[in-house]
Each structure stands twice: as structure tokens, then as C-alpha cells.
Amino acid sequence: MIKILLVDDNPTFLAAVSKYLATLPDAQVVAQAHDGHEALAQATQLQPDLVLLDIMMPGMNGLEVAAIMQSWPQPPQIIFLSMHDNAPYRLAAQELCVLGFVGKADFVLDLLPLMARMVAAGGAQSTAGKA
Secondary structure: OEEEEEEOOOHHHHHHHHHHHOOOOOEEEEEEEOOHHHHHHHHHHHOOOEEEEEOOOOOOOHHHHHHHHHOOOOOOEEEEEEOOOOHHHHHHHHHOOOOEEEEHHHHHHHHHHHHHHHHHOOHHHHHOOOO
16 A cells, blocks of 8 residues: 655645545555645654655745655655646756656646556555554
């Protein structure tokens, strides 16, 4: 089971992604966060396997959140979600070595292959024992 933290400042999008993920047998949304500070607190407490992270949020943006999470001893996998699907954001995602970048318009099509790649690489299993 992949434990997922959803992070987005748009409650409508959070609800849609959460509803979609609830249909997947190996995915469990363990929490939702609406900004970067809340995301870091939730991730520290719950230690998800995967963080679906919006890039553009007020206050601390997703790039800053990802950089902090990447410095942790056992960082979660991160997939950026953004309605701004452009080269600079994709480059930033590559530089941070996250699992991937998904445009919000295409998240249903693009999210499953990235999650499958994570499972195939042992990402969910390697963090499954975390409390």
C-alpha cells in the first residue's frame, strides 16, 4: 500500500485527486495539506511513501518544500503537480531529482505510470515499515 500525502492550495483539486486515488487498490491518502508548512508537518508526522505536491502555493512553494524533504534521512518520493506545465518547472523537478512532474490537466493519465515506476523500484516497500 502506498501512503500518500496530497498538497495543494486548491481544495477542489485536492478533493478530485483524493477521490481518484480512492479508486486505486494500492493507494491510501493519509492526509491533505494546503500549504508548504502544513505539508512539512504532516510529512514529518505521517512519513508518507509519496507526496503529490503542487509547485505554486502561497508562502512556501512546492520547490522549497521538496528541497527540505530531500534533505531528510528517508525522504518520501515526490511527484510535482502543477497547472503551469512548462520547461522551467520541469527542469526544476529534474534538478530536485523528484519522481516526476504531472500537469494537473493530465494527472489521471500521467500519475499511474509514475506510481507504478515507484512500486517497481521498491519505493513503497522501502518505507512501508515507517511509523
